[in-house]
Amino acid sequence: MITRIDLRGRSLSARELVEALPRAESGVEDATHRVAPIIEAVRSRGADALREYAERFDGVRPEHLRVPAAAIDEALRTLDPRVRAGLEEAIRRVRLVHAAQRPQDFTVQVAPGAQVRQRWVPVGRVGLYAPGGLAVYPSSVVMNVVAAQEAGVPGLALASPPQRENQGLPHPTILAACALLGVDEVYAAGGAQAVAMFAYGAAGTEPQDGAVLCEPVDVVTGPGNVYVAAAKRLVRGVVGIDSEAGPTEIAILADGSADPGHVAVDLISQAEHDPSAAAVLVTPSVELAAAVESRLVDLVPSTKHAQRVAQALAGPQSAVVLVDDLEHGLRVVDAYGAEHLEIQAQDAAALADRVRSAGAIFVGPWSPVSLGDYMAGSNHVLPTGGCAHFSSGLGVHSYVKAVQVIEYDRDALEELADKIVAVADDEDLPAHGEAVRARFL
Incomplete structure (x- = not known):
């Protein structure tokens, strides 16, 4: 065995x-050849391509690619009370741990009149993916959403595959988890096409879609199959990703x-x-x-x-x-x-x-x-395939970026002027040195 x-x-x-x-x-390398045309189709044809791929891969053509608020509310209303209690406890515990992950800003006084500050800034918008293939994972909704919320991300969108059994909407428990977490921008889109929608945005083509179905995001996270991993590889650089799970x-x-x-x-x-x-x-x-x-x-x-x-x-x-x-x-x-x-x-x-x-x-x-x-x-979205040698699991750090703020006064810059000019000249970038000298003429 x-x-x-x-x-x-x-x-x-x-x-x-x-x-x-x-x-x-x-199998990610092989899957990229199959995924590349999907990404390009969603990028160029938006909602039409999303519906076509849903019909091909999920066996249903969604009427509503963006899940109506009423469907999210109904999913929570009909959720098994035991499952609801379990999800609420998961949310509480995951939120406690992730609140402690928030990195701290700092200021260093390098010399009199010279300081460098570092600020941690959340990204503006994230696309979160929750699988729906062999199994359905409301727990992945919790892990993705709570980490992003505790990072302070102002814009959250979530996608999960449409299901024939649910009239082309994602699984009801996925929708109920979104309701518990206050996420109302939810899409019936799965696989590589969902990643493409997040990376490039998607135009609407039906009246219920609006002119713009989905705006692009800054970061895409969440587990998925090999096609999701391949899609992440192909859009990396257009957006940030957590990992190729x-x-x-x-x-x-x-x-x-x-x-x-x-x-x-x-x-x-x-x-x-x-x-x-x-x-x-x-x-x-x-x-x-x-x-x-x-x-x-x-x-x-x-x-x-x-x-x-x-x-x-x-x-x-x-x-x-x-x-x-x-x-x-x-x-x-x-x-x-x-x-x-x-x-x-x-x-x-x-x-x-x-x-x-x-x-x-x-x-x-x-x-x-x-x-x-x-x-x-803890978070269950973790590095696989040996990637733990160089990467971490999903967390608040996945949704924030460090911005350094440099502030020197006249005396602090003048003290360094000759040294800056010497290094700039050595690198054959004399205009760098002139940008400093010009301030003291």
Whole structure:
């Protein structure tokens, strides 16, 4: 059901270690060829192209590309009270954590009469994407919207695929989550076409669309399939993006003290996302590895999405990795750079503090990834495919930019004038120096 990779006794370079570990193929490069015409069509034909692609990919031609306010209100009115309570608690906890993420402005007095200030300024408008393919993710609405709101972004728009079962509107729970968060600009648009709409804006073509259906945004964020990732790659530079999210992944670093049942169900919980999802156990305990493998055999057939889970666990992106000890295991998980890393071992907190590359780290047996997916307060939009080596998960920082403000008086500039001229002349940019000298003639 799941492959074993034995790294015990092997001294591998960083490159060799990365090559030895399982990893899903993202397919983003190939997908860009299919996505490029979609982006151009939406850019040039606006709402007409959005409706055509919805009909082709989602099986429905939306009458309303912008979701009417009445539909958003009705979705909240009919929301299961238990789901509403869960979403409200998620919003509360995520807001608490993200409020603490706001970066602070600062002022540095470099010298008398010379100061540099740094201001953190939210972007003006963001486009947030909530998937609606194999599963529907109101939790992704919470993660995207709360982070943007806590950053102070004044303009928020959200898109999610239209559904045949909902008369061409996004899933009702997605709409209800928008209502709970006060988001009223919501679009029935999915995939690459939604990313294109956000990046370039879209003209309306039906009376209900208005002359301009959607204005362009500054930043596009949110998880999605390979076509969403490819679209983000193609519009990057026109707009900012959070990341090119690939298939979801979990890595678990565990020793012999871990409960094999907990490990098995946590691997299954991520594998149910997608047949390409990655589930990796890293352990020095052969006994734990065998027990987890046995539990998977028992548990997978009885889970709701058994076929999807079995395909993910059997794929080349998933494995049980045997290591010499926990020190070796730390090097392995750091090389892997998992989207989600669980540590179920003795001294788990101390081990977690030594990890350099992971989207989010879940410490101990009572902090499963599922907690972070919904209500831990952390954000579940995280770097995949090893991108945790150089990038962070979604947060307030995704929606703000640093602006430096420089203010020198006459004496402070005069003190530096000769030095500025010397460096400018050395770079063969004499007009730079003249711009300073001219002030003292």
